[in-house]
Amino acid sequence: MSLNHLFSHFSLKVEAFFFFCCSPRSYHRFSSYMASSLHNTPSAAVNGTSVADAKSRLPKRPRLLADPTPPLFTPSDILSEFSHHDPTVARINNGSFGSCPSSVISAQHDLQLQWLQQPDDFYFNQLQPKILQSRTIIKDLINADHVDEVSIVDNATTAAAIVLQQIAWGFAEGKFKHGDAAVMLHYAYGSVKKSVEAYVTRAGGYVIEVPLPFPVNSADEIIHEFRQALQRGKQNGRRVRLAVIDHVTSMPTVVIPVKELVSICREEGVDQVFVDAAHGIGCVDVDMKQIGADFYTSNLHKWYFCPPSVAFLYCKRSINNSDLHHPVVSHEYGNGLAIESGWIGTRDYSAQLVVPKALEFINRFEGGIDGIKKRNHECVVEMGKMLVEAWGTHLGCPPEMCSSMVMVGLPACLGISSDRDALNLRTCIREKFGVEVPIYYRSPKDGEDGGVTGYARISCQVYNKVEDYHKFSDAVNQLVHNAFTCASLPN
């Protein structure tokens, strides 16, 4: 039985069980099924085509949990853990919504059930200690000094609101002068740009966007543009109150030299630096003291195997930033951001509580998270090169500037000439070919003609297989063969 067959057979059984269980009486049994989880006893290693093959030998990551050491995952274990993924889809977009293994989902279900059973007891006796436990693990993972510096929030979008609201108060309360500046990258995430509009522009701040080249050839190109933007920021006696820097941009995806940019900010007298590392943890190295930013946020549901949704916001201890608040104000207002974020009204906090379980999952991979990052990176570069060779295009950045995602040029003949084209093409590839991959439109610069205007952002996570990328390669080849252009797509 081939791996693929085994995979779809198993996931069908799981699906059937879910629907079978849809009656009130069996809710309990449903929960205990999920609790017992799909931890198979490791079978003999299968010589499969999985790119998560645990062949590379890396020094073992120091364990944060006590022994005895659970066994490493086999490829078949990994299939089980992600058997809830749609088997008909080549899922090469881990960047947008992340992924979560069933053992972690199971743990989450247990916690949800505990709440439902006796919410008052859970509220008074369990919730805060469990949040603190998650925060403590994160503090160690990111090399922060104090657990007070680590708050847990829903996602990077929420973290941006927290940091930027503080800037808005700076203007409203006269700490900042009208026209003082905030600097952000042109490729900053859409919601961050809107947050800057809502909280900075509206409050009287002046916003500078750093244009970045794409395709990009070296970190120096980025550093150069950044320095220039800071100079513009300081013109006319303005102060730069905040720099918002992505660690890994979203679209197009590039790893930014954050450490250097933060140093430059310090040299140039920028008040505060906020690193938006939505894709950070589990994707690149995340060391707060090394990076040196005032604020740093990363989603744990993207590359750290947590369920939707949970992120951390690190706030370096200093007098400058003691005034951060969660915008949803509860009775905990004034007790520090971490405590405020630990209760923002009745809701499901379970995603915040499974961080220990995600760590357990990760430590069953050779090399832990470092091993996973390394293998994901190598895989995505290899697959990226395979695709550009098949299509005669190029990568959007050199391998050392990509993480677990890379931009791959699409054949120019597809005629991607707008954002709408990119979205429509993405839909077509999803619906006709069963491939999930986001597509980016890059408008041609002056003098460019007939070049690559569309890039696919492929990703690699532990559940991916070589077949996923072949499926994508074949899909695009098919479109090219059929002389397809985006102009032919319905709007």
Added chain:
Amino acid sequence: MLREDPRNGESAHRSSKKPKLSSKFITESDIRDEFSHHQPRVARINNGSFGSCPGSVLTAQRHWQLQFLCQPDAFYFNTLRHGITASRKIIKDLINADHVEEVSLVDNATTAAAIVLQRIGRSFAEGKFQKNDTVLMLHCAFQAVKKSIQAYVTRAGGSVIEVRLPFPVNSEEEIVFEFKKSIEEGKSNGRKIRLAIIDHITSMPSVVIPVKELVRICRAEGIEQVFVDAAHAIGSVKVDVKEVGADFYVSNLHKWFFCPPSVAFLYCKKSTSSSDVHHPVVSHEYGNGLPIESSWIGTRDYSSQLVVPAVLEFINRFEGGIDGIMKRNHDEVVKMGKMLAESWGTNLGTPPEMSAAMIMVGLPSRLCLNSEEDAVTLRSHLRDRYEVEVPIFHQVSKDGEEEVRDMGRFITGYVRISHQVYNTWKDYEKLRDAINQIVEDGKTCKMLYTE
């Protein structure tokens, strides 16, 4: 299958009535099944704090969650928005709003308070309001609302008027009187009242407030905007936003409307000012109107917002639908309240008509409940030793006021009992006996603390 019209109250458009075959209605045994995940030994008489959700709705929620995990991109592009719109439409009909654009889904009333008050804060910052312009609230407003006012109003230079309501309370007139008095005081100091925040049902102590009358008074007195915090309302009292007439009205669906944690609706009456209301967590949807902004605030689990149709199905298995549930909850909680007051020789905190599905019952004075700490101690003791979950209120004595006594001493503590479809008489008997036991043993709250 014919469905009961889901609107609260009388409606000219009532569709065909549900056939009155009792076999079509949910049975006691079905209800036990639906709530079989509740801790069986606990007398759960605190539905007010965290609500409750039946197994069939939880199953529906799992289905939505699984769909997302299975293929999140397809879910995001093809499914999520439609699901949220479907829920919003149902709510619009339930609350008698004019337009679905007036209905946004948010996490909870706490979030809604942030939305309304952040706007007030911006008005101060942008010079639309003057320093010392005022916000009016009830003294017993929920703590999160009080803190939100501190965070967004006081900080921005605004001032606050607190309306002290009597408790125990005997009639709606007492509330109306105090409310009018506070407005007069505010205006006599030359202050402009920009916003009044009125609870529909206060939390602690729990009282049903005559909101319609108070909103009318606000309009008559020239108060610019009114925000009704009705966290407990939907599924507990009739909710008709046009009748109430407020500018903003929020209610949690996970308290009394059988949704999982957590989901609430925020109604914003269409007007020129309602266009400047924003969700504090800003996404790419910023500027597309609050309902759209709230429907995407970054990657997270939106499944509790999607199960409203399943909840309606559940509710319509009960005789009389939500109206029937509300009536029975009310009748039972009053009956149980009276039973407890009689057994303990104490009082109810409100007349029955000023309670909904919760009621305050005086605790024997011999417990000597003299502080917040005592209340917490007693509550923990009841939970740990007697497996009774019920919140406890410490009534601070006020000088010169008529105070309620039992056997010569003042009643300083009240329990807030609730009734929801899963409760039985045994729950209240358990509470009754626990308190009687503690009193019989001669224990006071302070003594319980050391145990």
